[in-house]
Amino acid sequence: MANDVWVYIEHKEGEVSPMSYELLGIGKTLANDFGSSVCAFAIGENLDNISKEAFQYGASKVYGIEGGVYKHFRAEAYSKAASFLLDKYKPEVVLFRATTQGTDIAAASAARLGFGLCTDSIGLKVEGGQLKMTRAAFGGNYTVTVVNEKAKPQIVTVRPKAFAMPEKNASASGEVVKESFALSEDELATKFVEFIKSQVTVNLVEADIIVSGGRGVGGEEGFKILKELADTLGGAVGASRAAVDSGWIPYEHQVGQTGKTVKPKIYIACGISGAIQHLAGMRTSDCIVAINKDPDAPIFKNASFGIVGDYKQVVPLLVEKFKAKLNK
Amino acid sequence: MKIAVCIKQVPDTEAEIKWDTQKGVLKRDSIDPITNPFDEFALEEALLTRENYDGEIVAITMGPERSSDVLRNALALTVNEVHRLTDDAFAGSDTYATASVLAAAIKKIGDVDIVFCGKQSTDGNTGVVGAELAAILGFSPLTYVSKIRTIDAANKKIVVERAIEGGTEVIEAKLPAVVSVIKGINEPRLPNLMGIRKAAKMEIPQWNADDLGVDKSKVGSAGSSTKVVEIAVPPPRGAGEILKGEIADVVNTLTDKLIDLKVIK
Ligand SMILES: Cc1cc2nc3c(=O)[nH]c(=O)nc-3n(C[C@H](O)[C@H](O)[C@H](O)COP(=O)(O)OP(=O)(O)OC[C@H]3O[C@@H](n4cnc5c(N)ncnc54)[C@H](O)[C@@H]3O)c2cc1C
Ligand SMILES: Nc1ncnc2c1ncn2[C@@H]1O[C@H](COP(=O)(O)O)[C@@H](O)[C@H]1O
Numbered sequence: 001m002a003n004d005v006w007v008y009i010e011h012k013e014g015e016v017s018p019m020s021y022e023l024l025g026i027g028k029t030l031a032n033d034f035g036s037s038v039c040a041f042a043i044g045e046n047l048d049n050i051s052k053e054a055f056q057y058g059a060s061k062v063y064g065i066e067g068g069v070y071k072h073f074r075a076e077a078y079s080k081a082a083s084f085l086l087d088k089y090k091p092e093v094v095l096f097r098a099t100t101q102g103t104d105i106a107a108a109s110a111a112r113l114g115f116g117l118c119t120d121s122i123g124l125k126v127e128g129g130q131l132k133m134t135r136a137a138f139g140g141n142y143t144v145t146v147v148n149e150k151a152k153p154q155i156v157t158v159r160p161k162a163f164a165m166p167e168k169n170a171s172a173s174g175e176v177v178k179e180s181f182a183l184s185e186d187e188l189a190t191k192f193v194e195f196i197k198s199q200v201t202v203n204l205v206e207a208d209i210i211v212s213g214g215r216g217v218g219g220e221e222g223f224k225i226l227k228e229l230a231d232t233l234g235g236a237v238g239a240s241r242a243a244v245d246s247g248w249i250p251y252e253h254q255v256g257q258t259g260k261t262v263k264p265k266i267y268i269a270c271g272i273s274g275a276i277q278h279l280a281g282m283r284t285s286d287c288i289v290a291i292n293k294d295p296d297a298p299i300f301k302n303a304s305f306g307i308v309g310d311y312k313q314v315v316p317l318l319v320e321k322f323k324a325k326l327n328k
Numbered sequence: 329m330k331i332a333v334c335i336k337q338v339p340d341t342e343a344e345i346k347w348d349t350q351k352g353v354l355k356r357d358s359i360d361p362i363t364n365p366f367d368e369f370a371l372e373e374a375l376l377t378r379e380n381y382d383g384e385i386v387a388i389t390m391g392p393e394r395s396s397d398v399l400r401n402a403l404a405l406t407v408n409e410v411h412r413l414t415d416d417a418f419a420g421s422d423t424y425a426t427a428s429v430l431a432a433a434i435k436k437i438g439d440v441d442i443v444f445c446g447k448q449s450t451d452g453n454t455g456v457v458g459a460e461l462a463a464i465l466g467f468s469p470l471t472y473v474s475k476i477r478t479i480d481a482a483n484k485k486i487v488v489e490r491a492i493e494g495g496t497e498v499i500e501a502k503l504p505a506v507v508s509v510i511k512g513i514n515e516p517r518l519p520n521l522m523g524i525r526k527a528a529k530m531e532i533p534q535w536n537a538d539d540l541g542v543d544k545s546k547v548g549s550a551g552s553s554t555k556v557v558e559i560a561v562p563p564p565r566g567a568g569e570i571l572k573g574e575i576a577d578v579v580n581t582l583t584d585k586l587i588d589l590k591v592i593k
Pocket of ligand 1: 213215216217241243254256257258272273274275276278281292294309310311365
């Protein structure tokens, strides 16, 4: 239907995580407000599994474009296919996750269709039949609410974990609409060579628990102490820029304005002062715990729970207590 | 090789920011400006590319008078040519309008092999202008680049590494390409005193909408589809609870409170 809400399902060579479906929840809420339905769409080599799961997470219809040329994600190929679909069906709103893949395809599709988009949205609602998109600006010091008056579909990227994951209903199913969009290798300028998996096993953006360290951690050794807590809790390790710039931990762990934006359920900041640029990357976490020697550290103003003390003493005790209480 | 680099002037995040709440835009003249941190990496990568593969660098920015500073800094770092893209009609441009203006300038420069951008700007923070630019120009889109492996100038090919979720992706692409870079790809150098002095005296050439042949109704506030309708200060998180007492008790309390959240499995 013309005012449907579409959700892009991202995958890597057909591999999806449940998080790939997270936007079907908010998509459904918006579709209810528009009096329309939430639909999923995907592009890839073989989409059978994705279609099946998309219905289970709430999609009422799944649109897909398949072909060998779409085996690996390539913004060039995927955005051409996506623009074809969006132009043909003209949904009201299209939601992408604000991941590297989601951002790339959203940006290129918007440019191909010839209009702007709203990125990294953290709030979405329909008012008077109009979609209002809220996003953080200036390192989270401000939020701005944006409307898109001229463009249809309205393209939005949404911060991962900003909205609740939809429930899975194993018996749900629906209609699959397969479209074809032929594209030959010759028409494409980019070629996938290889993927080198990172040593880091947990994806910061998707982690529910992050234990993060700053300059106060004092060195590489200190991060081993934090890693132990992260492992105990099944979480990931983050860092401030000061720790990254000191060479104690690679850049892919950096949280903040010039690092990653994260929104875990629990963020434990150890030896981090809470500079505005660090807060920019983590202040929307559900629960923030600060462990810092300095009672006046600004991080305490943003923490749900604070402990004034030396992390070297506090963190190992936390590990011990959690292990005891969680029977690990 | 012909290299273009897109540099944006952004307000220093430490500074107090003033908004024109009527128009929903920044009062840019109220803030101390700096070069967008990610664009320093873009500029450095352009300089390294010129050192390794020869060629010339043209730096461009779209912005008001005072954004000449970022181009002066680029000149001090020895880029060959700069252009400031400026016109009353550009004010209030959204990402697509911005990318369209930058694209027009790159076409005007002509025969560009690589356009370097930063991953994102710290004010707009959208991180999409590079990808949009590539789509508009029909250049190879290479985003989140953490390393350039090789450039084959004769055969117009480039191989890069991209930092994406879960690891590094290696992509081979045809030139021309738009390469947007992340932090850590290099260590930006600082200009030397001679360079700064020389750049201080240089004219900063300007291109307006007519020079670029862009349709004024398609850029600026007039051409932008997204519009800011509300600006708010997010409610403060509110300082929570400082757990006080003997360290063992405090740790005990905290573990209980965190387990109560039912997140830890
Ligand atoms: C343009 C720009 C972009 C930036 N981007 C980012 C970004 O993306 N991410 C980011 O994090 N920063 C960023 N910064 C840097 C930011 O301004 C701060 O400098 C940085 O976040 C400070 O890191 P920190 O809190 O680890 O270090 P510090 O500010 O030095 O704080 C260290 C803290 O550790 C405490 N401490 C010391 N020893 C112990 C101990 N044994 N136990 C417990 N506590 C201890 C101290 O009391 C202190 O509060 C950026 C800056 C600029 C200008
Ligand atoms: N006004 C501008 N002038 C020059 N380059 C820009 C401008 N806006 C964005 N860019 C480039 O696009 C990149 C991404 O910006 P953004 O999409 O705003 O986060 C920046 O790092 C710059 O390289």
